Amino acid sequence: MSALSEEHLDELRATYAGIDSPEAKAIVALLGEVDAMDDALHASENEVESLQAQLAEGRVEVARLRGLVEPKAPSASISRTTSGKWAVRWRADGKQLSRTFERRAHAEMFRAELCGRWRGGAL
Incomplete structure (x- = not known):
């Protein structure tokens, strides 16, 4: 796949600015x-x-730069409920979410799946 030049x-x-068809409008969009x-x-x-220049001059802390570049690791916890089930809790879009399972192994598999989705960008 090659990049398109600014001229292209x-x-x-x-070419498509003056055409009044759905396809042309989609291309313009x-x-x-x-x-x-x-x-x-x-x-x-x-x-x-700018940050590289500030870092070279000693005006930016490396830890602050890492916070800008490296996303926080996703986390989900597993705990036992009062009913004896296993709850997986996590945050998404500012909301606390949870799901319960009869077996801890199922809760652990779900947590692993969640973390995989986070790394893949699905959540």
Whole structure:
């Protein structure tokens, strides 16, 4: 897969801008999304360069930089309920969630599946 040049993107914009079909509108919308992602990429590249310069000058702590770059590890806990079942508790989108299981092994498998989804970006 090769990258499209800025000239090619401009050519696509000019070609589809005046066409009133659903396909042309979808292409124009996608080109807008490409522009937004490109702007975000450039902003993040500029932020990285700025932080690198600050780090070289000793103005930024390494721990603070790691917090910006490395996401917090997801966690889920397993505990026994008063009814004797096993509860898996975790947070997602600011909400505390839980699910109960009859067996601890099932709770552990569910927690492992949750952590796998977090690493894969599904949660």
